[in-house]
Amino acid sequence: MRLQDRVSVVPFEAGAIKAAWPISGPCPDLNGAQAVTAHAAPAESLVERAYARLRYALIVGQVIPGQRITLGALAHQLGTSMTPVRDALSRLAAADALQHSREVGVIVPVLSQAELDELLRLRLAIEGTAFTNAALLHRKADWRGFKLLHADLCRVSEGNDPVRFAAAVWALRAAMLGLARSSMLSMFVDRIWCRLGPTFTQRAANDETRGLLAFLLGEIVSAIGQRDPEQAHAAVVREIKAGMSWQPCSADCELPAPPLVPGATASGSKPQDYAKSGADHV
Numbered sequence: 001m002r003l004q005d006r007v008s009v010v011p012f013e014a015g016a017i018k019a020a021w022p023i024s025g026p027c028p029d030l031n032g033a034q035a036v037t038a039h040a041a042p043a044e045s046l047v048e049r050a051y052a053r054l055r056y057a058l059i060v061g062q063v064i065p066g067q068r069i070t071l072g073a074l075a076h077q078l079g080t081s082m083t084p085v086r087d088a089l090s091r092l093a094a095a096d097a098l099q100h101s102r103e104v105g106v107i108v109p110v111l112s113q114a115e116l117d118e119l120l121r122l123r124l125a126i127e128g129t130a131f132t133n134a135a136l137l138h139r140k141a142d143w144r145g146f147k148l149l150h151a152d153l154c155r156v157s158e159g160n161d162p163v164r165f166a167a168a169v170w171a172l173r174a175a176m177l178g179l180a181r182s183s184m185l186s187m188f189v190d191r192i193w194c195r196l197g198p199t200f201t202q203r204a205a206n207d208e209t210r211g212l213l214a215f216l217l218g219e220i221v222s223a224i225g226q227r228d229p230e231q232a233h234a235a236v237v238r239e240i241k242a243g244m245s246w247q248p249c250s251a252d253c254e255l256p257a258p259p260l261v262p263g264a265t266a267s268g269s270k271p272q273d274y275a276k277s278g279a280d281h282v
Helices: 014-018 043-059 071-078 082-094 113-137 140-157 162-177 184-203 207-225 229-243
Strands: 099-101 105-107
Touching: 043 071, 043 082, 043 184, 071 082, 113 162, 113 184, 113 207, 113 229, 140 162, 140 207, 162 184, 162 207, 207 229
Parallel strands: none
Antiparallel strands: 099 105
């Protein structure tokens, strides 16, 4: 069976995005209320919850390449014992999203250029096919959801919070690809982004990069709305290449510290307003 035969788009669901909100704080209720803290859960549920939250922290870059993850501190932040966190870390290490080192423990991988080139090829093959199919398979109600998510992403791109921007990018990408449903596609995309996320979010610390990516994601949304698979494929190729064509950070480049890392903050100028000419939000 071909990959494109496996890909399907599921309806946009706000709950799927809320369930994956970052571990740094409560997830926002899309109607304006704060999420309610869950009561005690079985051990298996605690392991799955710890895994899901750590996986999401990697995807949106709440941790940075080369960062050491301390088991005790992480368990304290997640409000659970060390056993579920240890199991979650082991699963992520088995998927190459984290690395075990005898000297320093669990660390976030620092990707080589060869590894980045491989991830680029994988994204072009897998996401390129999936977005092409999304242009044909989505419903009108789905596209309205995509436009709302893109409008939110454009607002976030004007701030100076690359982790929040990466979270908005993931929310839009997950909705357009139908990743709420367990499938071969979601497995491949999750594995790619668990490995890529910390490096991608470093790149998103650049104001112009956030604006450019917001614009290019808007082109994808527009192509999907027009049910134009060729345009959608061309747009996603441009967006993927733009998001992975970063330059190494200079010695004096100060990146914002994600929630799991105390320390520096970043400052920058107002980004260029690419976003206005992206998806049509009327």
